Amino acid sequence: MSHRYRLYPSPGQEPGLGRHCADARFVWNLALEQANCWRAGRGSTPGPAERQRQLAEARAGTFLAEGSSSVQQQALRDFDRAMANWWGKTHRRPRWRKQGQDEGFCIRDITVKQVNRRWAEVGVPKVGMVRFRLSRPMPTTFGMARVKLDPSGRWHVSFAAAQDPVVRTPTGSAAGIDRGVATTLAISDGTMLRAPSCPKLASRVVRLDQQLARQRRGSKRRAKTKRARARAHARIADCRRDWVEKTSTRLVFDHDVIVLEDLRVTNMVRRAKPKADPEQPGAFLPNGAAAKAGLNRAIQRSNWSVFARRLEDKATAGGGTVLFVDPRYTSQQCRRCGHTAPENRESQAVFRCVACGYANHADSNAAENILARGLVLAPTPGHGASPRKRAARRSPPRAAARTSETDAA
Template sequence: MSRFRLCPTPAQQVALLEQCRQARYVWNLALEQWSMWTCDKGATPGYVEQARQLTEARAASGWLRAGSQTVQQQALRDFDQAVKNFHAGTHRRPTWRKAGLHEGFRIVGGQAGRVEKLNRKWARVLAPKVGWVRFRLSRPVPDAKSYRITRDRLGRWHIAFAAIPPPIPAPGTGEVVGVDRGVTVSAALSTGELLTCPGLSETEQARLKQLQRRLARCRHGSNRRERAKAAIARLQARAGDRRKDWVEKTSTDLARRFDVIRVEDLRIAPMTRRPKAKPDLERPGRYLPNRRRAKAGLNRGILANGWGLLVQRLEHKAAGRVEKVNPAYTSQTCSVCGHCAPGNRENQAAFRCVACGHQANADVNAAVNIAAGRAVSARRETPVRVSPKREPQHATSA
């Protein structure tokens, strides 16, 4: 999507929040109906039936009637699509929308085309029941049939037009690159480049820790707690903006430079899952240490480096040119002789093959193996091109 920064006036912010509240209310009602289904009952109401019920609810409720019918109907359409995606197995189960966390609504149809350009820097959009709202022109406005207005936790408003840009064309050089993702080095390329995702500075990290300690001492529901939460949200939003900016620039650069981009086929969701508790069999009701805090630090490092977002944006920009390679033992395999052993990896940064003596950066060595599409078997052996059971064949004369 093409997203722009929306700049509503204080009065328009109140009207936009009211639209978000109504869209969230309709979504939660539809989710409640869908969650009440059991095996002994019939099918839950679909979009058509829910739209009819919405018309009756608008006639009975002045609060809903004061809002935009387009916004409320679109919330039902979004929920219907979310249910279809869940049954298709492509998305997770629809969840409840909460105030302050899910603030937004979508406009489709003819109302989505009411966009006017004011000058080189500004444009405006006619939002239902709100009026003309200005937004900053950071790029040309695409020709879209719908847009979504959202508000993040920091209180910033954005408008996103649903227009999928064309993928970046391949350079045609035939070059292949391997990308090894890590925690210390965000992305290591087979060309020898080491890329690091920017995060919070040391001063900002110290400030964040101080604010989190202050938040723990605040009384729930107090103004002091709300100010601490807002300050923490500002720092976290700053880190998120830097991470997204780095991912966009890195993915665009890789899509323009290389024809084929190979990455590890990692399942990030299971990798960042908290470890299960270990019950102590000798002491019922007690648990053994499971290094939960150490795993939490690793999870934060993985998520802070944008592993999943980088591959997702590469698949969008270099459509059909991203290949996923089996990640088994790519960091322990020598990229020169193919020997695989745990002793090859001396530490996090150094790699020295115990067979041929090849030395290189450990992340770059893994990236070279990924670029070659090299995977090993369960016995940590490089797969041969022919079956080892095949009898030797005599060379044929030309």
């Protein structure tokens, strides 16, 4: 969790920040190259201390000496953390950092000075105090700061800090949530929530893409179109992020227990495997790559993992619980009789059980299954459900699930 603010460097400060970005990227890529050179039987790659020593050596007499040593050292620590995350199987392997795409660096010893109610300044090595807009209060305690330049040309500074406490009163309610593509979130109480699709901005991106395809590489107009496209993308991302924040806050306020499917989103957005043609060596059969790419985009657009993470952060900070359950067959299982078959899905939206005839919206049925599975896990007691509220909750088919829910609450 981090607190992010828009940074407004003066025209004189911007080259200094750009320089730090370039240094951090260079050092990161060197470390990655070193890691890539490892082969079996060659002994281990240099550890963090050895690498810092190598950096000090490399700084002597090269262009790196003009940059900030703390920014460069921090890039190495950043890389070590990324490698550790990869070994820990929570993240992908660190990748090359590209100019214009991965522009950023970390500051370790932070000085922050509030200028007035709206503005504050953060100290950047070799650059001085840089202004940022206090769009929200500063966290009381924070770790290091990260400065970033996004492709649309905006600078941001974010401070690593704990989630602000969420003050909520227990409602005694539990909800299962099915994350999908057609409906972003289907809640077990029947609510359907859809992430904003920003049609105007999306069609602007398409138009700019077409324009870009006609323009000469390296031309000034092409660069201008690229910036415009990055701005449109940034606005879409802002809009979706805003939706995720608001929706997750509301859900945490409404429910003591929230159950989600334990989805491995990174595994779900893999590319379609190429299908070799057995009759023509070297040729390939249609493998649905375009359709899969479209689905992947839709999944990424829905911000599934960000949503789950924010929900967990906020629920934990407010005394609620988020549970993750096995996602298998939640969309094929009948909520009333438990019959599980692909034929139960009449269409993308309609669920009709072939055994007992129970019909519902497919996503609502899945959300109810998810809730039931979560309640079997029996979350920690003490979420103060009042008997009245429990009785007010609905749907006879969930009688079995309700009993366990009552035990849980």
